[in-house]
Amino acid sequence: MNRTSRLVVLLVTVVVLGAVAVGATLHAAGRAARKDRAQAGGPAVTPGAVRLDDPHRAFFRNMAWGPHRDEITAVPAGRLSGPRTASGVRCLRFHAAAGTGICLEAVHGELRDSYRAVVLDRRLHALRRYDLAGTPTRARVSPSGRTVAWTVFVSGDSYAGTAFSTRTSVLDTRSWHLDANLETYALTVDGHRVHTADINVWGVTFADDTHFYATAATGGTTYLVRGDRTARTLRALHSNVECPSLSPDGTRIAYKKRVRGADPDAPWRLYVLDLRSLRETATGEHRNVDDQAVWRDGHTLVYSLPGDFGSDLWTVPADGTGAPHLLVSAALAPAFDR
Amino acid sequence: MYLADRRATPAAAVSGARPGRPPRAAVPATVLVLGTVSLITDISSEMVTAVLPLYLVAELGLSPLGFGLLDGVYNGVSALVRLIGGRASDRGRGGGHKTVAALGYGLSALCKPLLLMVHTLPLIGAVLAADRTGKGLRTAPRDALISLSCEPATRGRAFGVHRAMDTAGALLGPLVAFLVLRAAADGYDAVFTVSGCVAALGVAVLLLFVPGRARTSVTPRPDTAARPTVGSLLRRPAVRRLTGCAVLLGLTTVSDSFLYLTLQRRLGLSEAWFPLLPLGTAAAFLLLAVPLGALADRIGRRRLFLLGHLALLAAYGLLLAPLGGSTVLTCLVLALHGGFYASTDGVLAAATADAVPEEVRGSGLAVVQTGQAAARFGCSLAFGAAWTAWGDRWALGLATGGLALAAALSARLLRRVPAPAVPLSEPVT
Numbered sequence: 001m002n003r004t005s006r007l008v009v010l011l012v013t014v015v016v017l018g019a020v021a022v023g024a025t026l027h028a029a030g031r032a033a034r035k036d037r038a039q040a041g042g043p044a045v046t047p048g049a050v051r052l053d054d055p056h057r058a059f060f061r062n063m064a065w066g067p068h069r070d071e072i073t074a075v076p077a078g079r080l081s082g083p084r085t086a087s088g089v090r091c092l093r094f095h096a097a098a099g100t101g102i103c104l105e106a107v108h109g110e111l112r113d114s115y116r117a118v119v120l121d122r123r124l125h126a127l128r129r130y131d132l133a134g135t136p137t138r139a140r141v142s143p144s145g146r147t148v149a150w151t152v153f154v155s156g157d158s159y160a161g162t163a164f165s166t167r168t169s170v171l172d173t174r175s176w177h178l179d180a181n182l183e184t185y186a187l188t189v190d191g192h193r194v195h196t197a198d199i200n201v202w203g204v205t206f207a208d209d210t211h212f213y214a215t216a217a218t219g220g221t222t223y224l225v226r227g228d229r230t231a232r233t234l235r236a237l238h239s240n241v242e243c244p245s246l247s248p249d250g251t252r253i254a255y256k257k258r259v260r261g262a263d264p265d266a267p268w269r270l271y272v273l274d275l276r277s278l279r280e281t282a283t284g285e286h287r288n289v290d291d292q293a294v295w296r297d298g299h300t301l302v303y304s305l306p307g308d309f310g311s312d313l314w315t316v317p318a319d320g321t322g323a324p325h326l327l328v329s330a331a332l333a334p335a336f337d338r
Numbered sequence: 339m340y341l342a343d344r345r346a347t348p349a350a351a352v353s354g355a356r357p358g359r360p361p362r363a364a365v366p367a368t369v370l371v372l373g374t375v376s377l378i379t380d381i382s383s384e385m386v387t388a389v390l391p392l393y394l395v396a397e398l399g400l401s402p403l404g405f406g407l408l409d410g411v412y413n414g415v416s417a418l419v420r421l422i423g424g425r426a427s428d429r430g431r432g433g434g435h436k437t438v439a440a441l442g443y444g445l446s447a448l449c450k451p452l453l454l455m456v457h458t459l460p461l462i463g464a465v466l467a468a469d470r471t472g473k474g475l476r477t478a479p480r481d482a483l484i485s486l487s488c489e490p491a492t493r494g495r496a497f498g499v500h501r502a503m504d505t506a507g508a509l510l511g512p513l514v515a516f517l518v519l520r521a522a523a524d525g526y527d528a529v530f531t532v533s534g535c536v537a538a539l540g541v542a543v544l545l546l547f548v549p550g551r552a553r554t555s556v557t558p559r560p561d562t563a564a565r566p567t568v569g570s571l572l573r574r575p576a577v578r579r580l581t582g583c584a585v586l587l588g589l590t591t592v593s594d595s596f597l598y599l600t601l602q603r604r605l606g607l608s609e610a611w612f613p614l615l616p617l618g619t620a621a622a623f624l625l626l627a628v629p630l631g632a633l634a635d636r637i638g639r640r641r642l643f644l645l646g647h648l649a650l651l652a653a654y655g656l657l658l659a660p661l662g663g664s665t666v667l668t669c670l671v672l673a674l675h676g677g678f679y680a681s682t683d684g685v686l687a688a689a690t691a692d693a694v695p696e697e698v699r700g701s702g703l704a705v706v707q708t709g710q711a712a713a714r715f716g717c718s719l720a721f722g723a724a725w726t727a728w729g730d731r732w733a734l735g736l737a738t739g740g741l742a743l744a745a746a747l748s749a750r751l752l753r754r755v756p757a758p759a760v761p762l763s764e765p766v767t
Contacts, residue, residue, distance in 0.1 A: 005548045013542045017535040024532060025518055028525030035523070112516055113392075114613070133612045135395045154612075160414055195726050265458035 022140035024277055038066035042332065043084055050074045050087035053099035053122040055337055061094050062086060063309045064330035072103065072124065077336065080313070080328040089124050093136045096120075096335040098145030100173060104136030104152075117150050119173055121272070128176065133167055138243070138292050140331070142206035147229075166202040168214065170229065180193070182234070185227065187216055187235040194218055201234065203223075203243040203292050205253075213244045213253060215241050224253060238278055242268070243292035245301075247318070251275055254283075254293040254301050254318060262288070270303060281320040296336050304332050368487035369496045372480060373503030378540035379443060380504055383469070384511025385533040386450065389519065393526045398457055415467065416474040417708045424478035424704025428697060433550050435479040435486070435700055443541045445469075450534030454527055478704035483548065485691035485699060493691055494639055497684030498631020505624040509617065547691045571702055572695030576693035581642070581709045583748040584686060588649050588713030590740035592654075592721050594619070600730050601671055605663035615672065622676020623683075624700025630680040631688070639689035640752045647745050649674045654738040658731070686710070 037043070045068045052059065058080055062073040068086035072094055076082045091103035092115075101120030107115050115132040117139075134154035141148050151168040168182045178232070179185075182201040182246035187194045196218050204214045204227070216225040216234055224241035225234040245254045253275060266288030272281045283301065293303040299318050304311045309330035316324040425440035449469040456462050481497075488496040514536075518529050571577050592600070598615040601607065607615075634642040653674035661667055687703060694702030716738075725731035 001546075010542060010546055012538060017539050021532040021535040025521050025525065025528045028518075028522030028528035032523040032525060112512065112613070113519075131608055135391045137395055153395055196723070198722070199726070264460050 007208065010210065011240065035065045035069060036067060039064065042066065043328075044080070044187050045073065045084040045086050047088060048085040050085055050089075050124055051122055052093070052096045052101050052120070052124065058095070058334060058336050059096055059101075060313065060328075060331040060334040061091055063307075063311055072101070072256075080331070080334075087124050089120070090117075091333070093139040093142050093301070094333040094335065095139045095148075097143055097337070100141050100145035100148065101335075102139045102141055102148040102150060104132065104139050104150055115152065117169075117171075119146075119148060119171070126230070127173065130169070130178070137166070138168075138203050140206060140292075141335075142209050142212075143248075144209055147172055147206060147209045148285040149206070151202040151204070160164075166200045168201045168204060170204065171209055171210070172209070179232075182214065182227065185232045185234045187218070187225065187234045187236070189218075189223060205244050205246045205292070207246055207250055213246055215242045215244060222258070226257065237275075239275060241273065245293045245295060247295050248298050252318065254295065256289050256291070256293075270301065270316065272301075272320070281318075283316045283318065283320055283324075284322050285314070285316045285324040287324075294334050294336065302327060302334055302336075351424060355359070365492075365496055365499050366412050366488045368548060369484050369500055370503075371543065372484055372487075373500045374503040375443065375540050375544045375548070376480070376500060377507035377510075378536055378543065379446065380507030381511045381514055382450065382533045382537035382540065383446065383473075384508045385518075385529055385536070386453065386469075387514040388512035388515045389526060389529050393529075394459075397524060397526050417712055419437070419474040420478060420704050421701075422709075423475035424482075424700040424702075427479035427482060427700035434550055435483045436544070436550050438700070439476045439479040439483065439548075440544055441539065442472045442474070442479070443537070443544055444472070445475065446472030447534065447537035447541050450530055450537055453530045461530070476513065479700045479709075480705060481687040481691075481703045482699040485687065485703075486696060487549075491691065492635055493688040494631040494642070494685055495628065495635030497688045497700075498628040498634075499678070501631075501680070501684040502624050502627035505620050505627065509620050509624065571694065571698055571705060574693065577690075577702060577705070579751045580686075580689060580693055581706050582642075583751055584706050584710040585713040585743040586748055587741070588710040589717050589720075590737055590744045591647075591650065591714050591717055592737050593718045593733070596718065596721050597653075597675065600657055600734055604657045604729055604734075605668055607663065607668065611668075612688065618669065618672030619676045619679065622673045623679040624676075626677050626680035627684060630677070631684055634681070634685045634688060634694075639685050639692065641668050642681045643685050643689055644745060644749055644752065646678045647741065647748075649681065650678040651738065651741050651745065653678070654734060654741065658734055658738060709735050 021244050036155040042064045045062060045064060045066055047068065050059070050072065051057075051258055053326040054074065056077050057074040058077045059072055059074055062068055062071050062084055064084075068084075070090045070092075072089045072091055073084040073086045075084050089103060089107050093104040095102050099122035101124060103118045103120055105116055105118055107116055115134070115136055117130040119127045121127055129150070132150075132152045134152035136150065136152050139149070147170060149168065149255045151166050151169045154165050154167050170179045170182065182200050182204075187199055198218055200217045202215050204212050206212045212227045212229070214225055214227055214234070216223050216236065221239055222242050223236035224238040224244055225236050227234050240257055241253070241255045242258070243256050246252075247254070251274065255271055255273060257271040257280070258267045258271045262269070268288050268290055270283045270285045270289040270293060272283060273279070274281070285303075287305065289303050289305065291304040293301045295318070296302050296315065300315055301318050302313055302315050305314050307329055311332040312329040313327045313331045313334055314324050315327045316322060363646055423438050423442065427434040430437060445471050448463050450474065452465045453462065456465055458533060484496055484500055485493055486756065514532070515529050516533055519525055522528050572581065594616065598612065601615060602612055630642065653671045656667060656671050656674070690703050690706045691699060721733055
């Protein structure tokens with residue numbers, strides 16, 4: 001090929017590839033625009049005042065298409081599929097208890113997006129904001145509403161970096177003391193202090209404002225750990241536990257367990273662990289669950305599964321009986337006053 | 339073989355820099371083309387890297403934690419592929435470099451549309467591993483092509499130009515991804531498609547404009563008998579010493595992510611600054627790569643390679659010193675870090691080219707680069723362990739001491755190599 005024909009081939013290549021790239025972007029843009037319009041047959045969403053201390057309401061991130069997508073919405077506590085009141089506060093992850101809310105939000109900047117954790121009061125006004133080092137994944141508020149925790153994924157910026165790690169922070173909303181990284185707590189497994197470099201901690205669930213449970217991973221094993229904020233310790237109680245969620249009476253942990261023989265693409269099942277006997281009970285949900293479940297009351301679990309709008313909320317009894325059923329579609333990150 | 343080396347100087351370089359002409363000759367077209375290919379390819383790959391965490395967590399709702407566990411395996415596979423790629427590229431009487439490099443770029447380009455089709459962690463991990471394999475495959479033959487297409491006297495600058503273009507692409511990639519996401523909210527599929535198109539363009543530029551045979555002037559040699567093996571490569575004192583130094587210094591080169599973590603902790607930076615730190619290093623690398631490459635041509639590549647590690651040593655020192663946190667200090671550390679890359683990354687390739695005959699250029703580059711990469715991976719493991727056991731200050735203190743020692747040893751080792759990189763005085767073989 002001579003120089004001219006090479007340039008012609010390059011020009012044709014640029015035009016073809018450019019057309020594909022522009023086409024793909026326009027297609028995605030059109031899809032994004034559709035998501036901003038309410039879907040026929042979708043849930044009724046109206047803007048309005050939302051109060052986190054309203055005992056007759058439950059809250060979640062509205063995933064339904066329309067102008068209020070991603071906003072925290074209130075629904076009747078007894079009928080989650082009922083009309084949604086949108087608060088105007090957009091969150092990727094959310095949790096609330098006793099009138100305190102934690103919202104992990106995206107901040108759209110000029111040159112890049114970043115993330116913040118926002119502590120909300122009962123009227124969903126921001127009290128404080130904290131910059132985050134990565135992508136939000138879990139958020140929890142203690143039963144008293146005083147302490148909040150969040151987990152983000154931090155990724156290395158190396159070429160095609162595949163080394164992800166988590167960073168979990170715990171914040172006292174009265175003194176505003178922040179424990180920025182729970183990996184600095186002393187981790188013990190079987191009574192031995194663990195000194196390896198690969199510790200990751202995620203998925204805090206609070207017992208009270210001092211004690212909590214979480215997942216700690218090291219050496220390829222995940223552990224349920226009991227954390228103490230005063231002593232700054234994490235003590236492993238049980239292995240193969242991820243994303244724990246403590247029952248309202250503090251006796252059981254709902255969690256996702258990596259089960260043997262499962263499809264490696266979908267390895268987690270929803271289990272409940274009795275903290276006294278350490279006996280594991282499989283729930284009636286046999287599909288893969290990748291969520292930190294929430295207790296709706298002392299015997300019912302609520303969790304997210306992928307749905308047509310990103311996520312639906314499902315429910316199953318905690319004692320291993322019964323079958324799962326769809327609670328509400330197009331919803332994520334629920335919070336119930338219990 | 340020395341004579342063969344000289345005779346084999348590629349046509350492009352000969353026409354660009356005739357004997358007697360000063361070393362400030364124009365950068366050969368092939369180097370600019372390869373720089374363009376790298377720039378385009380880095381835009382493509384950094385687009386994906388920038389959005390991947392968000393895509394996994396926000397779009398797919400996956401927990402990407404398991405990823406880190408396989409890192410060691412990937413690194414091992416990548417090292418092996420790099421060696422094989424370097425070795426294979428030396429075959430084919432000069433056409434092999436382009437072929438293997440094109441395979442590597444092509445494999446990475448194919449991985450982008452594949453990302454659209456896989457939605458589970460193991461498969462995404464496999465695609466990323468294939469992407470990385472492509473990078474491992476292409477690095478050594480590409481650097482061989484650069485070294486073969488320019489006059490030995492200006493190799494440092496040529497590699498500097500290439501690395502600057504490469505880094506410019508890495509800086510542009512996240513920006514392009516952001517613009518796509520700005521145009522189409524949650525348009526990750528669009529990001530991957532655009533990334534795939536950009537990568538394909540890179541392959542097209544490579545195939546169309548990089549000459550197939552760098553050594554057109556060489557009369558075909560009887561192939562297998564003359565070509566030294568990797569073993570005999572390492573028996574050459576110059577190669578052995580250079581590899582030894584790269585490994586020694588690599589063992590005390592703290593990985594970027596650990597350096598940024600230390601920086602953030604020691605200087606008390608807010609979390610929001612964290613994602614910007616690599617940009618600081620890249621900006622300094624971009625600005626300094628060409629001038630420092632040219633400096634390497636003047637004062638000697640091995641010398642600058644060592645001096646670059648002293649810049650890194652200075653950065654460690656600033657982090658250890660009780661200076662408190664300030665923006666100026668952060669910028670200074672990042673400038674030193676970028677300067678370290680600018681005076682070691684392309685410069686090591688140029689120094690390797692000085693020591694390795696053309697017939698095994700790809701293999702030689704692969705050996706040195708693999709040694710360095712493996713040593714740095716080992717350093718990451720050791721640094722992580724030291725960090726957990728004794729804290730960041732001690733870990734960095736140990737790395738600083740180790741680096742000072744390694745630099746001193748390397749200075750002794752490299753001084754004994756005859757004839758530093760003065761123009762036209764390659765080590766006689």
